Amino acid sequence: MDIHAIRHRLKLKKDAGHTELFENRDSVVCPACDKPFGDLLATEKREHSFRPTGLMRLCVVREDDRLLVFTHE
């Protein structure tokens, strides 16, 4: 997924270097399920823990050097 290409449609909520959390501002669709996602977590770390708010669907996309996690309401 080319995050830079859709960067203007996302709001950066957290930036911890190798891990970024974005909020979807423009109904960008998730590459795993083709539905608009709520947040996108992108991490280059091998392990990372985060707590999504509430009960939601999580979609995961494994790239060569990055893991993407999408949340849905």
Ligand SMILES: [Zn+2]
């Ligand atoms: Zn999805």
